Structure formats: structure tokens, C-alpha cells
Amino acid sequence: MKAFTHDISKELNDMGAFLEKRSGLIVRQYYLFEFTKDNELLVTASNDNGGITMKFPAQVSKPGKILVPPAISGLLAGLGDVISLTVDGHNELIIKAGTFDGSLKCLPAEEYPDLPGTNLRKPVKLEPAAFFQLLTVAGFADNKKEAGGSALENMQLKFTEGKKEKTMKVTASAADSVILATTTVKAMGSAGDQEMVIHHSGGEMLRVLLRNAGDAVRLYKGASHLVVKSGAISAWISFMQAQYPDLKPLFAPSYHCGGCGKGSRMHGVGKQQTCQHCQHLTPAEEVEKITPQAGVMELAEFKSGLQRVATHMAAGSLAGEGKGNTPLKNALLELEQYQVNVRYQVGTRHTSTMSLPWSSNEVEAIKIGFNLPALKKAVDLLAGLVNEASLTAAFTAATMPVMMRVDTDAGPFVSMVMPVLLDQVSVDQEAPKKAKAKKKKKAVEKRDSKQPELSAA
Missing domain, CATH: 2.20.70 (Ubiquitin Ligase Nedd4; Chain: W;)
Known part of the structure; x- marks a missing residue:
């Protein structure tokens, strides 16, 4: 096998997210290089849950297949636009470019698993921005290692046929125990109503496709895989015939x-x-139905404000002011007509307040406690979706979740964050006085312990 190609190290680094890294087949820890008679180099990376194939132009003098180790991306970096790849009879890949001459020990490709079939019909066609919005939902899934196979580790994709001919709506939903998100985008096609559940890691891996996507993204539902194609890229993610938890009750009125x-x-x-x-x-x-108190604030400003609060709380704990040097995680949001006050405690001695502007037509004050890391995660994911946007937030009561929404060209993106009980929020205004009294008490006890005991006469 022999071919000439260009530096594809960047694309290989992106595709590395699909390589098997834990267990499974050893061959899936390697890239599959296929030199075709159509003067193309097809590179595949896969794992037990999915994979991706990327097509590159090449001058192929002898077609064939070989399994190449991940180190290939480092060797190709910076070699230029003309790179010679030759496979000898001992499964060794010889790389030449300019004055560079190197080689890699490879594996035969005969044991590599068959790739999913490509004879798929009725695609659902999306704009890349809309597809990116769907994948953002995956970040809200429960991706903790200790989740232990929870249903909330997954995300749901639902396809709904539109009323107009060849129009579709695609809805993505994901949640963990504290936050959730859902979004619906418009698409083209006529694939019928269907839904599937994929693991959150599948959504994260498909971001690789977006960095190299063409003008449109096409989704196909196979027998056991969701196949995604765009330009010279084809990816597939296995889906489960599982029942995803019903999230509708969370959006019910209060x-x-x-x-x-x-x-x-x-x-x-x-x-x-x-x-x-x-x-x-x-x-x-x-x-009696509760009307939510809705207001608008700048998303970027809210994100930076929460970051400053988190940094301040963590700094106080590292300075030894927190119990067991563990950062306090809960904060209190106080809503007024023109500002949101974030009250939080730093260690056991200080209580701070940060005020952020917002615009609301309501004047009723509401106090709601939140787990700061969860609220910050939701806001960060929303900010990653759009650079500059206004965030619409709706607060109902201290025991009800906050609903946050941003509107994009692809469609609305809604996130919800569950509150914590107010008695779990450490914003004790008397904390400095209590700390001072406690310190004085310890000093008295220490002094008394040093006084000699009076012996009985």
C-alpha cells in the first residue's frame, strides 16, 4: 500500500475522542487507514458506543487497509502538504516528508469490526448551528463517574413530523438530579415520528464532527445506530430502546x-x-396558580458574576475559613425589580453580596436557595451556546425551580435548575459575631485550663 497525502494531524487529534480507551477490542484503540482506488484516504476511529470516518484526498498507487496506532498524529504534525505513506509486508507504516523518514509498527486490519451499513434512507437535514444546539443538551446529562448507569446519564432525541410537507422538529432533552435542559430545532425531511435515547458521551463525541462539518448535517436512523453525515464525515452512535424519564411534570405550573x-x-x-x-x-x-416573576439579564454578565462568587467562596475555604476546608456550595438569590442579589458565605466569618442588574416588571421580592456549582454549570452551558444574548429567567417560589431561556436562530433553549431549601443556605448575618464569641470562649477555656487546681487543705 502506498499513498501521498497532507498533514492531517489536527483531524486525527479530533477523531481521537472516538478511540477506545478503557476496554473492549484492542483493534479499536487504533485508527483504521483505508487507501481506496478512488484516490481517497478513509480514516476511522471507533469504540463500543460509536465511531467516525473522515475522508481525505490522496494519491493512491496501491489500495489497502491497515490499523495505525494513535502516535501517528504526533508524527504527521508539521510535516507539510506532501507526505508519503507506505505499508511494507511486515505491517510497518513508513512515513516520509522532506528530510523526515520514520516508521510505525501497525496491525493487520482483518479483525477490525464491520462498520454500520450506509444504505440508509429518509434523512433529517439540519443546519450545523441547529445540530450544535442539540448536542449542547448532552452537557446537562448526569456525567459523573459514580452515576452507575442511571437513566439520567443519557439524552433523548425526539423527531416529530411537521404539519407542512417535508418539515421536521427535533427535540433534545437531558437532565441530572439538579438541572435539566430541552431544546427544539427545525429540520427538513420526512422521516416520521420517532425517538431514541443515546448516552451523553455520544453527544459530546459528535462535537468532533461539527468542527469539520459541511453546509448541512444529515441524520439517519439505522437498526441500532444514529448515523450522522456532513461533508466528508460520517459518524454513528449506538442508541438504546430505553424509556427516558418523563420531564413534562417539571414544566407544570405551580x-x-x-x-x-x-x-x-x-x-x-x-x-x-x-x-x-x-x-x-x-x-x-x-x-390558585402562581404567576412566575420573569426578568431579563445579560447572559455574559450573569456568567462572570457567578464565576466571581465561586472564586471568592473557594478562596475563603482554602484560607482555612471553611469547615474542614471544604468549600460552601449554596448561595441565596434575592430578586428585586432592577437587580438580583447573590448572597453567599465565605468560610465561617464573612457573608458577601454581589448585585447583578436585571429588568423585571414585577416588584415582589423572592428569595431562592441554589447549589452554586449546579447553577453555574447551567449558565456556562447556555453561554457556550451563544456569545452575546439576553437570558430570560422566571422565578416562582422558594421551593420551585428557576426556568432560564435563551433564544437563538435555531430555536429556543430552555434550562431549569432545582432549588435547595433555604435552611441549607449558609448566609448567616450573625456569623462574624458568632465566630468572635466562639474565639473568645476558647481563649477563656484555654486560660482556665492553665490555672493550677486548689488542693483541699
Whole structure:
């Protein structure tokens, strides 16, 4: 096998995300290089969940296949536009470019698994920006290593046939125990109503495709894989016939409960509605719906403000002010008509407040506690979707989640963050006084312990 190609090290580095890194087949820890008679070099990287194939122009004098180790990307970097690749009879890849002459020990390609079939019909066609918006949802899935196979490690894709001919809507949803996201984008095609569940890592890996995508992204549903094609790239991700948790109840309206007095979800049928907190029964005609307090703020400003709060809290803990040097994670948001006050505690001695401007038509003050890392993660993902945008946030009550929304050219993106109980938020205004009193008490106890005991006469 012999071919001439150019420096493809950058593309190989991107494709490295698809290589098997833990277990599985050894051959999947290698790139599959295929030199075709059509003067193309096809490079494939795959793992147990999916893979990607990228097509490069090449001058092929002898077609064939070979498995190449990941070190190839480092060897090709900076070699220029004319690189000679030759495979000898001992499965060794010889690389020549200018004065460079090197080689890599490779493996035969006979044991490499068959790639998914390409005879797929009825694609769903998306703009690259819309596809990127769908993949952003994967960041909201539960990607912790200790998740242990939770259903929330996955993301749901739902395809809905539009009312107009050859129009589709694609909805992506993902959540963990604290935050969730959903978005719906417009597409072209006539693939019928269908849905699938893929692991969050599949959505993250498909970002590789976007960096090299063409003018459009086409989605195909195979027997067991979602196949994605764009330009000279073809990727596939295995999907599961699993039941994804129903997220609709989280978007249901909130109501005042006459029992506990909190904002709550109500459920029930007929004449009685039950509070999810205290199980208090309320006649249906007396249930009062809560109107969310909505406002608008600059997304970039909100992101930078939360970053400063997180840095300040972490710095206080590292200075030894936190209990066991563990950073405090909860903060309190106080809503006013023209600003949002973020109150948080630094260690055990200081309570700080950061005010961020926002515009709201409501004047009712609301206090809501949040896990700061979760809120920050949601805002960071939204900011990664659009560089400059206004964030619309809707707050209902201290026990209800905050709804955040940004509007893009591809469609609306909605995120929700669950609150924490107010008694779990450490913003004790008396903290400095308590710390001073505690320090004084310790000094007195230390002094008394040094005084000699009076012996009985």
C-alpha cells in the first residue's frame, strides 16, 4: 500500500475522542487507514458506543487497509502538504516528508469490526448551528463517574413530523438530579415520528464532527445506530430502546398550597388537588396558580458574576475559613425589580453580596436557595451556546425551580435548575459575631485550663 497525502494531524487529534480507551477490542484503540482506488484516504476511529470516518484526498498507487496506532498524529504534525505513506509486508507504516523518514509498527486490519451499513434512507437535514444546539443538551446529562448507569446519564432525541410537507422538529432533552435542559430545532425531511435515547458521551463525541462539518448535517436512523453525515464525515452512535424519564411534570405550573403555604405542584383528578409537599387536599376551584416573576439579564454578565462568587467562596475555604476546608456550595438569590442579589458565605466569618442588574416588571421580592456549582454549570452551558444574548429567567417560589431561556436562530433553549431549601443556605448575618464569641470562649477555656487546681487543705 502506498499513498501521498497532507498533514492531517489536527483531524486525527479530533477523531481521537472516538478511540477506545478503557476496554473492549484492542483493534479499536487504533485508527483504521483505508487507501481506496478512488484516490481517497478513509480514516476511522471507533469504540463500543460509536465511531467516525473522515475522508481525505490522496494519491493512491496501491489500495489497502491497515490499523495505525494513535502516535501517528504526533508524527504527521508539521510535516507539510506532501507526505508519503507506505505499508511494507511486515505491517510497518513508513512515513516520509522532506528530510523526515520514520516508521510505525501497525496491525493487520482483518479483525477490525464491520462498520454500520450506509444504505440508509429518509434523512433529517439540519443546519450545523441547529445540530450544535442539540448536542449542547448532552452537557446537562448526569456525567459523573459514580452515576452507575442511571437513566439520567443519557439524552433523548425526539423527531416529530411537521404539519407542512417535508418539515421536521427535533427535540433534545437531558437532565441530572439538579438541572435539566430541552431544546427544539427545525429540520427538513420526512422521516416520521420517532425517538431514541443515546448516552451523553455520544453527544459530546459528535462535537468532533461539527468542527469539520459541511453546509448541512444529515441524520439517519439505522437498526441500532444514529448515523450522522456532513461533508466528508460520517459518524454513528449506538442508541438504546430505553424509556427516558418523563420531564413534562417539571414544566407544570405551580400553585399556592393552603396547607403548608408554599408554592407547589398539585396533582390529582376530580374535585380535589394534592400538594406534593404536605399532601394537603385543596378543592380544585380554590387552587390558585402562581404567576412566575420573569426578568431579563445579560447572559455574559450573569456568567462572570457567578464565576466571581465561586472564586471568592473557594478562596475563603482554602484560607482555612471553611469547615474542614471544604468549600460552601449554596448561595441565596434575592430578586428585586432592577437587580438580583447573590448572597453567599465565605468560610465561617464573612457573608458577601454581589448585585447583578436585571429588568423585571414585577416588584415582589423572592428569595431562592441554589447549589452554586449546579447553577453555574447551567449558565456556562447556555453561554457556550451563544456569545452575546439576553437570558430570560422566571422565578416562582422558594421551593420551585428557576426556568432560564435563551433564544437563538435555531430555536429556543430552555434550562431549569432545582432549588435547595433555604435552611441549607449558609448566609448567616450573625456569623462574624458568632465566630468572635466562639474565639473568645476558647481563649477563656484555654486560660482556665492553665490555672493550677486548689488542693483541699
